[in-house]
Amino acid sequence: MSHLQTSDSQDDSQYQYCNYHLPATHHCISTIKGDNSYISSLVIGGKFLYTGSSNKEIQILKCDNLRAEFDHEKLSDCMIISGNGAVKSLVISADKIFSAHQDHKIRVWRVDESEVHQQKLTHLATLPTFSDRTLSFLSPKNHVQVSRHERSTWVHHNDTVSALAVSRDGLVLYSVSWDRTLKIWHATDFKCLESVCNAHDDxxxxxxxxxxxxVYTGSTDKKIKIWRMSKSPEGEKHTLITTLMKHKSGINALALSPNENVLYSGASDRLIMAWEKSDEDDMAAVGVLRGHVKSILCLSVVSDLLCSGSADETIRIWKGVEKCYFCLAVLEGHRGPVKCLTSETDHGRSSDTSTSYLIYSGGLDSDIKVWQIFIPL
Incomplete structure (x- = not known):
């Protein structure tokens, strides 16, 4: 079941955008052929790329190998089969990887580096943990209504865990789900600290x-919500600060600029919205990035560039100049929707005249592609 919507509604005339291409050099330097499963998540950790797929696999690939300019079969140092259904999201914090799964679970892995250039993953925990489940089950007050005829403990996700995020200090893990909840976890002992039920309408x-x-959450209900920890009679809880509503269809992806003053949202209305802080508690829509002809499925930020992947099988590279966003490049080559992106600065090939970036993309065509982008200074 998919919660990615499509829509032909696109009345964005009230926003400023610049559909103009600046000089930028780009090419695909490598394609890693997959099997019949699609690539659902990507994340970079040091010298390795971690991939999650629809067939339950988590793989570790050496970034140096991926930058070789040829196509090859997927070869990894490690392949893990975990859970049931797709691996929907991967995040890294220190020596741990957290994975979100279609089977309603979150799994925690320790990254073990047995040799200089080899890694393996050791399973540490599945969230919610047995202790959390047991303690919650024993008390009736810990049970919540999840549907008309079903109750569950508050520590459980009851549908696909769709996305994860980790706090900057690595102490807190955030998870969201198609069950409409936002959950907060301690990233060291893996205890569930809080559950925001019915955080969205979809x-x-x-x-x-x-x-x-x-915390910023985006939903199929077309809304972006901002949550902040605050004191309440029950203790410290996340409360809703504001709701952002401009998209015409469901939101599929969010990303923050490096200085965190700009939030980017990608939706099934084919638009990327740029939101800037108007005050401490609110953000205002300041621009729209238009060019994709189908749903925006993923976003990634590197330096002052925004990368967007779409169901139209392309990746676009954007740069903002004084609230006007320019499309620097359109990357074409995937044979299916681009489902996930991650990116990094390529310091080894940057120069006094240009900066090099590496974009890693995964799609429903089962392939992973590595792209090199040179941006003139």
Whole structure:
């Protein structure tokens, strides 16, 4: 079942955008052929790329190998089969990897580096933990209504865990789900600290967190919500600060700029919205990035660039200049929707005249592609 909507509605005339291409050099330097499963999540950790797929696999690939300019079969140092259904999201914090799964679970892995250039993953825990489940089950007050005829403990996700985020200090894990909840976990002992039930009116597809602890969630209900920890009679809880509503269809992806002053949202209305802080508690829509002809499925930020992947099988690279966003490049080559992106600065090939970036993309065509982008200074 998919919660990614499609829509032909696109009345964005009230926003400024610049559909103009600046000089930028780009090419695909490598394609890693997959099997019949699609790539559902990507994340970079040091010298390795971690991939999650629809067939339950988590793989570790050496970034150096991926930068070789040829196509090859997927070869990894490690392949893990975990859970049931797709691996929907991967995040890294220190020596741990957290994975979100279609089977309603979150799994925690320790990254073990047995040799200089080899890694393996050791399973540490499945969330909610047995202790959390047991303690919650024993008390009736810990049970919540999840549907008309079903109750569950508050520590459980009851549908696909769609996205994860980790606090900057690595101490807190945030998870969102198609069950419409936002959950907060301790990232060291894996205890569930809080559950925001009915955080949205429909499936939640995306979550990002800022360095000050503000949490941004995006949903199929077309809304972006901002949550902040505050004191209540029951103790410290996340409360709703504001709701952002401009998209015409469900939100599928969120990303924060490096300085955290700009939030980017991608939706099934084919638009990327740029939101800037108007005050401490609110953000205002300041621009729209238009060019994709189908749903926006994923976003990634590197330096001052925004990368967007779409169901139209392309990746676009954007740069903002004084609130006007320019499309620097359109990357074409996937044979299916681009489901996930991650990116990094390529310091080894940057120069005094240009900066090099590496974009890693995964799609429903089962392939992973590595792209090199040179941006003139």
């Amino acid at each position: 499936a939640i597809n995306a979550v990002v967190v800022s360095s000050n602890g503000d």
